[in-house]
Amino acid sequence: MTKHILKSASFDPKVQQYWMLMAAFFSVLALVTIPLLPIVLAIVWLVGGRILAAMSADLLPQKLVVKRGILFKEEKSIPLEKITDVGLSQGPLMRLFGLYRLSFETAGQSGNGALVSLLGVVNASEFREAILEQKDVLANQGKTSQQATEQSEKELLRALTYSVKNIEQMLLVLLDERQQK
Numbered sequence: 001m002t003k004h005i006l007k008s009a010s011f012d013p014k015v016q017q018y019w020m021l022m023a024a025f026f027s028v029l030a031l032v033t034i035p036l037l038p039i040v041l042a043i044v045w046l047v048g049g050r051i052l053a054a055m056s057a058d059l060l061p062q063k064l065v066v067k068r069g070i071l072f073k074e075e076k077s078i079p080l081e082k083i084t085d086v087g088l089s090q091g092p093l094m095r096l097f098g099l100y101r102l103s104f105e106t107a108g109q110s111g112n113g114a115l116v117s118l119l120g121v122v123n124a125s126e127f128r129e130a131i132l133e134q135k136d137v138l139a140n141q142g143k144t145s146q147q148a149t150e151q152s153e154k155e156l157l158r159a160l161t162y163s164v165k166n167i168e169q170m171l172l173v174l175l176d177e178r179q180q181k
Contacts, residue, residue, distance in 0.1 A: 057118055059131055062138060064104070066116050076116055080135045082106040086128050100124035 033040075047070070055068045064078045087103040094100065102118045121127050 052120075055118075057121065057127075059127070059134060061134065064116075064131060066118065078104060078106060078116060080131070080138050082108065083131070083135055086131055088124060088128050094119075102128055 050070055051068075054070050054073075056066070058065045062080055064080065064083070065075065066078070067073070067075045083104055084107050085103075085105040087101075087105070089101045089103065090099065099120045102121055102124050104116045106115050118124075
């Protein structure tokens with residue numbers, strides 16, 4: 001089966017020059033900042049544990065709550081029915097440490113990229129599956145609830161129809177009695 005391609009993109013060869021310039025820029029930046037490296041590493045070592053302790057992600061029945069931050073605390077609550085994708089990614093350096101990144105995209109989200117991204121969740125694929133399963137459970141509950149509502153509406157309609165027929169019968173009996181008098 002062949003796919004009908006509507007339009008193909010071509011890429012400007014200047015991208016290679018751009019990459020070279022960016023590599024040179026970051027190399028020069030690295031040379032300038034190398035003397036600061038011991039200070040930066042010491043700060044990351046001292047503050048990293050506190051930052052990690054301040055991070056949490058809790059899966060609740062209807063939403064995912066993500067908290068993080070020491071100085072600037074951030075809490076995001078993501079309704080499960082709004083989640084459109086839960087990405088699981090791992091770069092080469094992350095693979096070396098056995099880490100994964102979970103990223104959440106939602107319906108109605110503006111801008112590119114993930115709404116929330118979590119790095120280093122233990123058993124990330126298991127947490128991802130739990131989120132997707134709870135999202136499915138919630139969706140099925142909504143369907144079941146909707147079906148129950150439809151069923152109760154049908155029963156109400158049947159009861160009303162039965163009542164109307166009884167009232168019609170009573171009216172017919174009353175009319176017959178009046179005509180006989």
